Amino acid sequence: MTSYLLETVKSKFPQHVLETHAFRGDETVMVKKEALPEVAAFLRDSLGFDFLMDLTAVDYLPREPRFELVCHFYSSRHNYRLRLKCPVEGNAPSVASLTPLWAGANWFEREVWDMFGIKFEGHPDLRRILMYDGFEGHPLRKDYPLKKRQPRIQHRD
Amino acid sequence: MGLETSFGHSYLTTRLDAAVNWARKYSFFNYPFVTACCGMEFMSAFASTYDIARFGAEYPRFSPRQADVLFVVGTVNEKLAPVLRRVYDQMCEPKWVVSFGVCATSGGFYDNYATVQGIDKIIPVDIYIPGCPPRPEAVLDALVKLQQKVDRESVLDRKYK
Amino acid sequence: MTNPPTDQQKNWTLEKLEDGRMALNMGPSHPAMHGIVRILLTVDGERVSDADIEIGYLHRGFEKTCETVTYNQCIPYTDRLNYVSPFINNAGFALAVEKLMGIETPARCQYIRVIMSEISRITDHLTCIGANAMELSAFTVYFYLINAREALYRLGDSAAGGRVTPAYARVGGLTRDLPPDFKRDTAEAFKILKKNLDDADKLLTRNRIFYDRLRGTGHISKEDAVALSFTGPALRSTGVPYDVRKASPYLVYDRFDFEVPVGSEGDNYDRYLVRMEEIRQSVRIVEQALAQLPDGPVNHPGYDVILPPKAEVYGGIEALMAHFKLTFEGVKPPKGEIYQAVEGGNGELGFYIVSDGTGNPWRLRVRPPCFSLTGGLANMIKGGYLADIVATFGQINMIGGELER
Secondary structure, three states: OHHHHHHHHHHHOOOOEEEEEEEOOEEEEEEOHHHHHHHHHHHHHOOOOOEEEEEEEEEOOOOOOOEEEEEEEEEOOOOEEEEEEEEEOOOOOEEEOOOOOOOOHHHHHHHHHHHHOOEEEOOOOOOOOOOOOOOOOOOOOOOOOOOOOOOOOOOOO | OOHHHHHOOOOOOOOHHHHHHHHHHOOOEEEEEEOOOHHHHHHHHHOOOOOHHHHOOOEEOOOHHHOOEEEEEOOOEOOOHHHHHHHHHHOOOOOEEEEEOHHHHHOOOOOOOOEOOOHHHOOOOOEEEOOOOOOHHHHHHHHHHHHHHHHHOOOOOOOOO | OOOOOOOOOOOOOOOEOOOOOEEEEEOOOOOOOOOOOEEEEEEEOOEEEEEEEEOOOOOOOHHHHHOOOOHHHHHHHHHOOOOOOHHHHHHHHHHHHHHHHOOOOOHHHHHHHHHHHHHHHHHHHHHHHHHHHHHOOOHHHHHHHHHHHHHHHHHHHHHHOOOOOOOOEEOOEEOOOOOOOHHHHHHHHHHHHHHHHHHHHHHHOOOHHHHHHHOOOOOOOHHHHHHOOOOOHHHHOOOOOOOHHHHOOOOOHHHOOOOOOOOOOOOHHHHHHHHHHHHHHHHHHHHHHHHHOOOOOOOOOOOOOOOOOHHHHHHOHHHHHHHHHHHHOOOOOOOEEEEEEEEOOOOEEEEEEEEOOOOOOOEEEEEOHHHHHHHOHHHHHOOOEOOHHHHHHHHHOOOHHHHHO
16 A cells, blocks of 8 residues: 555656655655646546645755645545655745645645745735735745844834 | 612712713723634633623623723734724723733743734733733733722823824 | 735725725624634625635744744644644644654553543534624523533643643643543533533524524535535535544544534535534543543653653652753654644644754644635635625634634
C-alpha cells in the first residue's frame, strides 16, 4: 500500500518526480514546480484524491530554492492521504494555481500569498486575506522580524 | 415601591451628582465589542449562572450610539484598531470603556507584528480586567468597580464635545 | 515587494450601484458576526447577489510566534485557536508532536484525552446552537444551553484548572491526572446537560419559526462541499460521512461504539440536526470511556519528553538535569515533517509540523476547519435572502481564533 501509491506517481511522471519518502507513515512526493497542476490533476482524476485538505508553504531561508509549497490531499473513497510538495525559488516566487481543480484552493492560496509572497498564476482574485492593504512584506517569511508592526492608525502615547 | 405611603405628598432633596450617578451606574447599556476567546466568558457572565442582570447591566446595545459602556472583549490587532477607534468615537458621552482580558489590556502573550499591545494605545480605558480569559466573577467585580468610579464622578467633570 | 492591485476600496462604497443594486456592508462589529468578520454584500432588493468576505481582524500571528517558542510553550497558544473546544486543539497538537517524535502515551492518558476532547466538542456544539438560536430570537434556548455548558466548564475546571483555556495536554502526557471524584461529577454534569438539551430540543426542533428559518437556507451540494474542502458537521450535513475519528482513528477512538450522524439536504437545518446528534454521541463516548478508564500512569516514562516528578528533581542529578534541559530547550523531535489530523468541533483540524531537530518548530501550520467553511460561505449565501445570512453564518460556526490564527 505504502509503496504502491508512491510507485504509481513515480512511474507515471518519471521526469517530474524529484523525490519520494515516507516518514512516520506520511507519504510525500516532491515534484518539479512546472508539473504541479498536472500531477495534482492526476491525483484527483485517476487516484481518487477528492479533498485538497491543506495548502501551505514553508520558508527554508538560507537554502535555495527557498520555499516549498506543501499540499495535503485526502481521498474519501480510499481513505488515504498524500503530501505533494514542490520547491519554489526565492526570487520572484510564483507557481501555478490549483483553483481550476479545487475551488477550495482559492483562500489557501490567498493566505500563502499574504504570508509568504508566493504568486499563484491563474488565481482569480489574488489579494491579501489576513493582513491589510498597505502592509509591506510577508510576515511568515523568516526574514520578516517577529515584532515589526505597521500600524494603520497612530497609537496614543 | 411603597415609598409614597410613607412620604405622602412630600419631596426629597439630593445633590444633582448623587441622583444622576445613581441612575447612570445601575443602568449601563453596554456595547460588546467581542473579538476572541474572552467572548466565551463574556457569554457566561451574561447568562443565567452569573447573571449580570443583577447589576443592571444585562442589556447589550449593538449600536454604539445607544451604549454607555464599551466592553472590548479580546485581542485587538492592527487591522481592527481603526474599527475600534471608530466605534468609540461614535459613542455619546458619558461613556466608559472596560478592557476585558489581558489581550485587550496589554496584548497578553501575543507580542508580534499583528497585535496591538493594549487597547489603551487606541482609546482611553476606565477599568482593566486581568485574566486569560477572566472568570465571570472577575467581570462582576469589575462592573462593581466601574459603578464605584461612576459614583465618584461629577456631572460637571465630563467634557462634552 | 508590492501588492497586486485590489478592488477592496474602490468598489465597495455604501451606495447604489449603476445597475440598481445596492452595496451593503455587514460587520466587522456586527451583532450577528460573532467574532469579527466583514461581509461586503451586493443586494438586489432583499436578495444577495454577490458577497465578498473579509477576514483577518483576529490575526494574532500564531504560526510565527510558535516558531520562536518550544513545543510545550505552543500549547497555551493552541488553546486559543478554537477557544470553544480548546482541549481538542491541545490534544491534537500534543499528538502531532508525539507522532513526530515517534512516541506513544500510556493508555490512561489516551482515555483522558478522549474524555476531555468529547466534553470540549459538546461545549462547542452547545455554544454554536445556543448562539444561533439566540440570533434567530430563541433567547430561552441560549440560557438553557449556556447553563449546560457551565456545568461542563466546571468539569474541565476541576480537571485542568481552567474553564476556557485549560492547557491540559503536554507533549507525552498531561499536566495532571483526573481529580478523584471526576466520574461522579461527570455523571451529575451530564444529568444537567441531558435535561437542558432535551428542553432545547423540544423548543427548537419542531418549532415552526426555527424550522422555516433553517430549512432550505444556506444550501450547499455534496460536490461543492467536497471541492471547497468542507469537513465536519457542514460536510456531513450534505451526506458525506467523513469523520476523522472513524476514518483514521487516533487516540483510542476505535474502542468505542458511536455513530456518525449525516444529513441529506446540506442546509442549515441538517447542520443543526447533525450537531444535536453529535452531542448525544459524544455523551455516549465519554460514558464508555469513563467505564473503561484504565489505571496506571498518565505520562510517558522518558525524561527527555516529560518533566520528571518533583521528588526526583530535588533528590537526584539525573532528574535535575532532565528538568533543566526540558525547561530551557524543550523536547527535541528529530528532523522531519508530519501532518496529524484530529476531528475538531468544526471538522478536520490538522497540524503540519516541520522540525529541524531543535527545540523550536521550524514551521507550525494549522489547518483550521472553519477557514474552508468561511471561504465557502459566499457560495452558501448567494441567491438567498439577506436575513438568512444570520442563520447560515451561525451554523458555519466561524471561530475567529482558528480562522485567522
